[in-house]
Structure formats: structure tokens, C-alpha cells
Amino acid sequence: MxxxxxHLSVALDGAGWHPAAWRDPAASPKDLFTAAYWAxxxxxxxxxxxxxxxxxxTVALQTSRLDGPDGxxxxxxxxxxxxxxxxxxxxxxxxxxxxxxxxxxxxxxxxVASSLATLDYVSGGRAGWRxxxxxxxxxxxxxxxxxxxxxxxxxxxxxxxxxxYHELFGEAGDVVEVVRRLWDSWEDDAVIRxxxxxxxxxxxxxxxxxxxxxxxxxxxxxxxxxxxQGQPLVTALAHSRLPYEFAARGVDVExxxxxxxxxxxxxxxxxxxxxGVQPKVFADLVVxxxxxxxxxxERRARLDxxxxxxxxxxxxxxxxxxxxLADLLLDWRETGLEGYRLxxxxxxxxxxxxxxxxxxxxxxxxxxxDGYEAGTLRGHLGLARPASRYAGxxx
Amino acid sequence: xxxxxxxxxxxxxxxxxxxxxPASGSQIDFSSFVHLARAAERGRFDFFFLADGQRxxxxxxxxxxxxxxxxxxxxxxxxxxxxxxxHLGLAGTINATFNEPYELARKLATLDHLSGGRAGWNxxxxxxxxxxxxxxxGGYLDYSxxxxxxAEFVRTVRELWDSWKAEDLVADPATGFFxxxxxxxFAHHGTFFDIEGRFNVPRAPQGHPLTIQAGDSDxxxxxxxxxxDAIFSRHGTLEDGKVFYxxxxxxxxxxxxxxxxxxVLPGVTFALGDTDxxxxxxxxxxxxxxxxxxxxxxxxxxxxxxxxxxxxPEGPLPEIDPLVSEEESISRGRTRLTRDPLETAARxxxxxxxxxxxxxxxxxxxxGRQSFIGSPGTVAEQINAFVQEDAADGFILVPHxxxxxxxxxxxxxxxxxxxxxxxxTEYGTSTLRGHLGLEGGA
Ligand SMILES: Cc1cc2nc3c(=O)[nH]c(=O)nc-3n(C[C@H](O)[C@H](O)[C@H](O)COP(=O)(O)O)c2cc1C
Numbered sequence: 001m002x003x004x005x006x007h008l009s010v011a012l013d014g015a016g017w018h019p020a021a022w023r024d025p026a027a028s029p030k031d032l033f034t035a036a037y038w039a040x041x042x043x044x045x046x047x048x049x050x051x052x053x054x055x056x057x058t059v060a061l062q063t064s065r066l067d068g069p070d071g072x073x074x075x076x077x078x079x080x081x082x083x084x085x086x087x088x089x090x091x092x093x094x095x096x097x098x099x100x101x102x103x104x105x106x107x108x109x110x111x112v113a114s115s116l117a118t119l120d121y122v123s124g125g126r127a128g129w130r131x132x133x134x135x136x137x138x139x140x141x142x143x144x145x146x147x148x149x150x151x152x153x154x155x156x157x158x159x160x161x162x163x164x165y166h167e168l169f170g171e172a173g174d175v176v177e178v179v180r181r182l183w184d185s186w187e188d189d190a191v192i193r194x195x196x197x198x199x200x201x202x203x204x205x206x207x208x209x210x211x212x213x214x215x216x217x218x219x220x221x222x223x224x225x226x227x228x229q230g231q232p233l234v235t236a237l238a239h240s241r242l243p244y245e246f247a248a249r250g251v252d253v254e255x256x257x258x259x260x261x262x263x264x265x266x267x268x269x270x271x272x273x274x275x276g277v278q279p280k281v282f283a284d285l286v287v288x289x290x291x292x293x294x295x296x297x298e299r300r301a302r303l304d305x306x307x308x309x310x311x312x313x314x315x316x317x318x319x320x321x322x323x324x325l326a327d328l329l330l331d332w333r334e335t336g337l338e339g340y341r342l343x344x345x346x347x348x349x350x351x352x353x354x355x356x357x358x359x360x361x362x363x364x365x366x367x368x369x370d371g372y373e374a375g376t377l378r379g380h381l382g383l384a385r386p387a388s389r390y391a392g393x394x395x
Numbered sequence: 396x397x398x399x400x401x402x403x404x405x406x407x408x409x410x411x412x413x414x415x416x417p418a419s420g421s422q423i424d425f426s427s428f429v430h431l432a433r434a435a436e437r438g439r440f441d442f443f444f445l446a447d448g449q450r451x452x453x454x455x456x457x458x459x460x461x462x463x464x465x466x467x468x469x470x471x472x473x474x475x476x477x478x479x480x481x482h483l484g485l486a487g488t489i490n491a492t493f494n495e496p497y498e499l500a501r502k503l504a505t506l507d508h509l510s511g512g513r514a515g516w517n518x519x520x521x522x523x524x525x526x527x528x529x530x531x532x533g534g535y536l537d538y539s540x541x542x543x544x545x546a547e548f549v550r551t552v553r554e555l556w557d558s559w560k561a562e563d564l565v566a567d568p569a570t571g572f573f574x575x576x577x578x579x580x581f582a583h584h585g586t587f588f589d590i591e592g593r594f595n596v597p598r599a600p601q602g603h604p605l606t607i608q609a610g611d612s613d614x615x616x617x618x619x620x621x622x623x624d625a626i627f628s629r630h631g632t633l634e635d636g637k638v639f640y641x642x643x644x645x646x647x648x649x650x651x652x653x654x655x656x657x658x659v660l661p662g663v664t665f666a667l668g669d670t671d672x673x674x675x676x677x678x679x680x681x682x683x684x685x686x687x688x689x690x691x692x693x694x695x696x697x698x699x700x701x702x703x704x705x706x707x708p709e710g711p712l713p714e715i716d717p718l719v720s721e722e723e724s725i726s727r728g729r730t731r732l733t734r735d736p737l738e739t740a741a742r743x744x745x746x747x748x749x750x751x752x753x754x755x756x757x758x759x760x761x762x763g764r765q766s767f768i769g770s771p772g773t774v775a776e777q778i779n780a781f782v783q784e785d786a787a788d789g790f791i792l793v794p795h796x797x798x799x800x801x802x803x804x805x806x807x808x809x810x811x812x813x814x815x816x817x818x819x820t821e822y823g824t825s826t827l828r829g830h831l832g833l834e835g836g837a
Contacts, residue, residue: 022566022568022573023568023571024568025568027568029566029567029568029573030566032566033508033564033597034508035477035478035508035509035510039478058595059497059498059501059595060592060593060595061578061579061592061593061594061595062595069580069592069593071576071577072576073572073573073574073575073576074571074572074573075573076573076574077573077574077578077579077595078559078564078574078578078579078595078596078597079595079596080505080508080509080596081501081502081505081596083471083474084470084471084474084502084505084506084509085474085505085509087471087472087474087475088474088475088477088478088509089478090475090478091425091429091475091478091479092478106495106497106498107498108493108494108530108531109531110449110529110530111468111493111494114467114468114471115468115470115471117467117468118467118468118471118472119471121423121424121425121467121472122425122467122471122472122474122475124425138592138593139592141590141591141592142497142590142591142592142593143495143497143498143590144588144589144590145495186465191464191465193414193415193419195415197689198415198461198687198688198689198690199460199461199689200414200460200461200462200463200464201458201460201464201465202460203457203458203460206451206458206464215531216530216531217528217533218528218529218530219450219528219529220529221451221458223448223449223450223451223465223466224423224465224466224467224468225423225465306571
């Protein structure tokens with residue numbers, strides 16, 4: 001793998017990231033709740049030889065408000081469990097990484113580890129995890145297990161100002177740690193099938209993880225043998241200091257949301273200064289791609305009008321040609337970014353533009369590989385398969 | 396004539412699964428699941444079935460290493476299987492104690508969408524503190540509260556499934572109306588769950604994915620009679636099966652339901668051969684594979700509740716009596732072999748004496764003889780007879796080999812059931828409820 005090559009991934013969500021995307025003539029809103037729709041998108045991403053797709057998820061209905069339902073009838077509402085969706089698509093794809101979103105706040109760490117390890121088996125080593133936490137009151141009310149205070153007004157909030165977010169990111173870091181321990185809790189050669197002694201496993205190679213923290217404890221070992229990648233890829237979106245620090249505890253790929261090259265440079269520097277595991281840093285961008293910049297901007301304006309508001313995002317919104325986007329990606333790369341997670345504004349339109357125009361353009365510039373060079377998601381990212389942390393240990 | 400319902404149980408973490416045979420494949424590779432599911436679909440089975448256990452089993456305080464160890468997350472593997480099968484129902488065992496309704500309702504509704512209405516859920520209620528050590532809540536649940544929680548769990552999950560009506564999802568770009576303003580609204584304020592808000596998966600193709608129950612106590616049977624669509628039982632012999640069948644169907648009627656609305660499905664094993672005699676030989680061979688000398692001692696320990704590692708597997712039963720203790724069990728993470736160890740020990744001693752059996756031969760004799768042994772014709776005849784005589788509505792077949800353990804049954808027994816007109820030759824229905832002839836099916 002050439003160091004000059006960018007990593008490219010795509011974030012799949014509903015009909016696309018613009019809230020009115022489902023009303024675009026190219027969209028197929030009636031198919032959103034079919035497996036075929038998602039399989040088609042992933043096949044397209046795989047045609048473009050992208051490293052992976054992420055799949056969004058939440059434990060609440062989508063809303064345009066900061067918290068709680070908004071009563072709107074004109075935007076996409078409802079979504080599938082992302083791990084199951086990824087697993088449903090896995091047998092229909094061969095090489096592309098599948099990275100579902102799973103929250104750490106209301107789930108059982110033990111189940112999270114099992115389900116992602118299983119996805120790694122179903123996909124033959126292509127599983128990843130987009131770690132997310134769920135700090136909203138409306139989400140907590142769906143589980144009734146913890147108290148979450150109300151947040152302040154939308155724009156005024158800095159995560160760092162809220163004690164609850166310190167708690168939730170701390171917990172998320174603990175969940176990642178315990179999930180990683182569970183993935184390592186079976187050594188690779190634990191299954192021995194030794195007929196002479198009647199033993200199926202060598203129990204010296206199965207390990208209790210014995211995690212005890214302020215929020216939960218887990219004994220282990222995992223019920224699932226060590227996944228094909230050893231450690232499926234762990235990724236997270238981060239906007240500020242608290243999540244940067246969380247990512248430094250154990251994330252492989254960190255998505256950031258700079259709006260220009262200077263911001264990108266500053267964020268990468270901050271992440272490097274925090275130290276820790278040194279994740280690969282990708283930038284997120286919402287993309288409208290057309291043959292001319294004018295066409296892309298008009299499409300964006302049309303959707304904004306349909307939605308009744310200008311679409312705002314945590315990430316920069318790019319509207320232009322694939323060539324212009326290629327310029328931007330290569331320009332920002334100089335700041336230390338290793339790849340991008342592109343959020344297509346409309347599906348499949350902007351995904352097709354990525355795979356059919358942007359990717360060939362990047363190849364022409366020597367910035368993207370021609371084909372897959374590895375069989376696993378870690379492999380696509382140039383990450384080795386790690387040995388179990390317990391290998392050789394007697395615990 | 397009643398139709399025979401058939402389900403395929405993936406051979407898993409128990410001593411029925413023979414891993415020492417050269418034909419035994421991976422218990423975890425996805426290809427093994429695909430092989431068994433495709434065989435079941437070729438045989439026009441109603442559904443594929445996965446058992447569950449959320450803690451590796453232990454014996455004498457150490458991880459039990461004599462049986463298959465390791466399994467996948469049920470629903471994740473079933474979602475993958477939905478991609479490689481077209482009609483087969485996909486049912487997973489999921490614990491009501493170590494899950495939350497919102498999350499599980501979403502997962503089951505998602506699986507139902509992704510499979511076009513083929514999802515099923517076997518509700519189990521284990522609550523031991525041993526398993527609880529892997530979970531946030533720990534082992535807090537009292538035995539007596541398990542079914543109370545499970546019943547409220549099932550009720551709550553169904554409220555969530557019902558929170559989206561079919562007509563709530565419109566997705567019409569012409570009018571700009573995607574979904575009703577109150578789609579997914581729910582509020583459940585109960586003893587175990589106090590939750591409210593919006594459910595976020597549109598109504599599933601089956602409305603309510605199939606609910607199965609496995610549990611044998613009085614409370615377990617009542618729970619099934621009140622809430623379940625099918626019951627997975629241990630009563631797989633003709634006489635025992637009839638008694639259980641009558642008992643459960645009477646409870647269903649007492650709950651104001653039609654007796655046909657709950658299907659009785661014993662878990663059964665089988666051994667085939669060209670002739671009945673050859674089948675018996677095969678059965679004996681498999682039994683010896685299942686009960687290795689080490690396994691014989693271990694199963695004995697589960698009844699005796701003592702360390703018997705110094706006993707000779709070919710020698711006589713221990714003279715010492717079982718240790719009777721409610722709290723301390725030598726084996727953890729599995730269902731008990733007996734509720735009355737002293738009575739069981741007395742019975743086994745008498746049998747060992749009468750037939751002059753050593754420990755291993757006795758264990759082979761008293762545990763898990765195959766339910767159906769014979770030529771394909773004999774087995775087809777027996778299966779059909781059990782169903783027509785109301786010992787069952789069908790069976791959950793537990794093969795002893797991964798991944799090919801069902802192949803011979805599908806190739807040789809299934810055509811005979813089809814000839815008798817008691818098993819479909821083509822799927823005429825598309826959903827799991829539809830296959831079972833249940834309300835809400837298609
Ligand atoms: C045929 C059968 C299969 C079962 N399979 C499982 C299983 O796969 N996983 C599990 O945790 N419990 C399983 N159980 C256990 C039951 O859910 C239940 O917890 C146990 O039988 C005790 O409940 P009871 O007192 O009603 O019998 C099974 C029980 C039966 C009868």
C-alpha cells in the first residue's frame with residue numbers, strides 16, 4: 001500500500017444526509033426499509049473500491065430538535081439496527097469494510113462485543129464499529145435505566161460544560177476497553193479438538209477479562225471465539241477536546257469535522273499532542289457532486305427549499321464538481337489527514353458521483369489505489385492483525 | 396391430516412454435538428451456518444433455530460472444555476442468513492433477563508424487515524448470578540421474578556412493535572409526507588419497565604415476529620400458554636409428548652386462545668441407516684462419540700454435585716450419595732439434569748445393577764438416546780405418527796454434526812414426508828407466521 005494513497009469511506013444514512021434527500025427525483029424512498037436498497041448502495045461503494053461504509057444509527061427517532069420528537073412528517077423517520085443491517089449485507093459483498101454505529105450508553109458491553117465479533121465472522125474480517133454515545137433525555141427515557149439532565153439551547157452547548165458528557169465519554173472509553181479485552185479473551189489457537197484427552201478447547205487459552213469500572217463490570221470470557229481480524233476496526237466521530245481524549249484511549253480511526261485546512265491542521269495537532277493510541281484521522285464532509293459547481297449548488301438550494309431551511313451540518317458542506325472535491329481532499333491531506341468519510345447528500349446520486357467520477361479522478365492523480373490490496377478491513381487501512389493481549393498469559 | 400412443522404437446530408454448545416468426528420466442521424465460521432440453513436430450506440423446513448448461553452459453562456470452577464465452546468451472537472448471524480435463504484424462518488434464543496425491550500424490539504423488527512417477515516424469538520429466562528457477571532445489572536433477578544419480567548418484557552416489546560401502524564409509513568415524495576407525526580409513540584409504565592418515547596423501526600412485515608418459549612416449569616408453561624406462538628419442549632417421546640401436549644393445549648384454551656395458536660415442538664435427535672438395524676448401529680456409534688469417558692464422569696458429577704474425577708469411567712457408580720444443595724452447584728451456566736438428585740441416583744444404581752453397566756455405559760443408557768432411530772421409512776413414519784397422534788405439532792431437529800448433520804435427513808426422510816402429504820414440496824407462504832398457519836402470517 002502506497003503512503004500516497006488516501007483512504008476513502010462513505011457514511012450511509014437513510015436517503016442521504018440532506019433531510020429532504022428522500023424527495024429528490026433520484027431517491028427511492030419507498031425502498032428505504034428493504035435489504036435490497038442497502039445492498040445496492042454497498043455494492044456501488046464496493047465498485048468504487050472504497051475502504052468501508054459506515055451505517056448511522058440511534059436509539060431514538062430522528063428529529064430536527066436537539067432533543068425529543070419534533071412532530072415533523074416531511075423528513076425520513078425510522079431506521080434499522082445498524083449491526084443487523086451490516087450483517088445482512090455482508091454475504092452480498094466481498095471486500096468492503098462494514099462499520100455500523102453502536103451506542104455505548106444504553107447497551108450491554110458484552111452484547112456489543114459479541115455482535116461485532118459475529119459481524120466479523122459473517123463478513124470474513126470486514127467488521128468495524130462506529131462508537132457513539134447517547135446523551136439525550138429522550139434516549140434515556142427509552143430505557144428507563146439512568147437519569148440524564150436536559151441540555152441547554154442547541155448552539156450554546158459545549159460538551160465540556162456538561163458533567164453528564166464527562167461521565168458518558170468516560171463510560172464509552174471503558175466500553176471500548178472491555179470490548180477489546182473480550183475480543184482478545186480467546187487466544188487464536190484456543191480450539192484444539194484433542195480427541196485423546198476429550199478436550200475441545202485449551203482452557204488455558206481462554207481468559208477472564210475481569211473488568212470492573214464505575215459503570216459496569218464484566219467477567220468474560222467472550223462467548224464468541226476471537227474474530228477473524230483479531231480486533232475489528234474501532235472508529236469514532238469527534239468534535240472537541242472531550243471526544244479527542246476519548247479517541248486517544250483506543251480508537252483506530254477518528255473522524256473530525258474541520259471546515260477548512262487551517263482547522264484541519266489545528267485539530268490534527270491537538271489530537272497528536274494528546275497522545276494515546278494515535279488514531280488515523282479522517283475528515284468528514286457532506287458532498288453534493290455534479291458536473292458543474294452551479295448544478296451542485298442548485299441541487300442543494302432546491303433541497304433546502306423543499307425542507308424549508310438551509311441545511312446545516314457539523315461537517316463542512318461541499319457543493320461542486322468531483323474534480324474540485326479532489327483538489328480539496330489533496331489540499332487538506334497536507335494537514336496530516338489520512339483519509340475521508342464522505343457523507344453523500346443524496347443517495348444514490350452523490351454516492352455514484354464518488355465511485356464513478358471522484359475515485360477515477362483521484363486515481364489519475366495517483367492518490368487512490370486501483371483495487372483492493374487486502375482481504376480485511378484492517379488490511380485496507382494498513383493495520384496488522386494484532387496478537388491477543390492475553391497470549392502467553394496464565395490468567 | 397396435520398402438517399408436520401420442522402425446524403433445524405444448529406448443533407451447538409452441548410454434549411449432543413459430536414466434534415471428534417472427522418466430518419465435524421467449524422462451530423463458528425459463517426459457512427457452517429449457511430450450510431445447515433440451506434439444507435433446511437432445501438427440505439422445506441419452517442425455520443432455522445439457534446440456542447443461546449451468555450456465559451461459558453463451568454464445571455468444578457473451571458471452563459468446561461469437553462463440549463463445543465463458543466457461539467455467535469444469534470441475531471447477527473440470522474441477519475446474515477437472511478441474505479442466503481429465501482423462505483426459511485430464522486429464530487434465535489434471546490434472554491429476557493439480560494436485554495432491554497427497546498433495543499431487542501428494534502433488533503427483532505429489523506431482522507423481520509431484512510428477511511421479509513421470517514424472524515422468530517425464543518424467549519428464555521435464565522437469571523443466574525453466574526451469567527449476570529457479564530452484564531451491567533448483574534445477577535439481581537430472583538428465580539420467582541423471571542417469568543414476571545419475561546411476561547412484561549414480551550408485552551412491552553409488542554407495544555413497541557404496534558407503535559407503528561402499517562399506514563404510518565407513507566414516503567410519498569409528491570406530497571412530501573414521509574411518516575405520521577405520532578408514529579412510534581409509546582408509553583409503558585410497569586413494574587419492570589418504565590419507558591416512553593418513540594420507537595424507531597416501522598411496522599415489521601409480520602407485525603409481531605414469532606415468539607417461542609422454552610422452559611418446563613409450571614410458570615414456564617403458563618407463560619407459553621399466555622404469550623407464545625410455539626413452545627420448544629423436552630418431551631420428545633410418544634407418551635411423554637402426549638401428556639405434555641394435552642397439558643399445554645388445555646392451558647392455551649384456558650387463556651382464551653385457540654389451541655392451534657400455540658404449536659408444540661419438542662426438540663428431538665435422530666439416527667438414520669439403510670435398514671433399522673444399521674440405523675441402530677449408527678446410533679450406538681454416535682452415542683459413544685457423544686459420551687466420551689471424560690464426559691461420562693462430568694455428567695455424573697452434575698447429578699452427584701461432587702468432584703468424581705478420581706472415578707474410573709468403566710467402573711461402578713459411586714457409593715457415596717449426591718450432595719444436595721440449592722445454592723452450590725458444581726456445574727454452572729447450563730440447565731440442570733435433574734431436580735431430584737437422590738431419586739435419580741437411586742434409579743441409576745438400580746439400572747446399573749440390573750444391566751451390569753459401568754459409569755460410561757450407564758450414562759450412555761440414561762442420557763439422550765436418539766429420539767428417532769431407523770431407516771428413512773421408519774423415521775418418516777414415526778415422525779408423522781407422533782404428529783397425527785398429538786404428541787407434537789412438529790419437531791425441532793437437533794443434528795449431531797456441524798455442518799452436514801441435516802443433509803441425509805433432508806435427502807432421504809423429507810421426500811417420504813412429502814409423499815405422505817404432511818410436508819410442503821414448495822413454500823406456499825412467505826413469512827414464518829405464514830408457514831406455521833398463524834394469524835398475521837402471509
Ligand atoms: C428445550 C429447551 C431449550 C432451552 N434452550 C435454552 C437456551 O438455548 N438458552 C437458555 O439460556 N436457556 C434455554 N432453556 C432454558 C429455559 O429458558 C429456562 O430458563 C429453563 O428451562 C428454566 O425455566 P423453567 O423453570 O421454566 O424450566 C431451554 C429450555 C428448554 C426446555
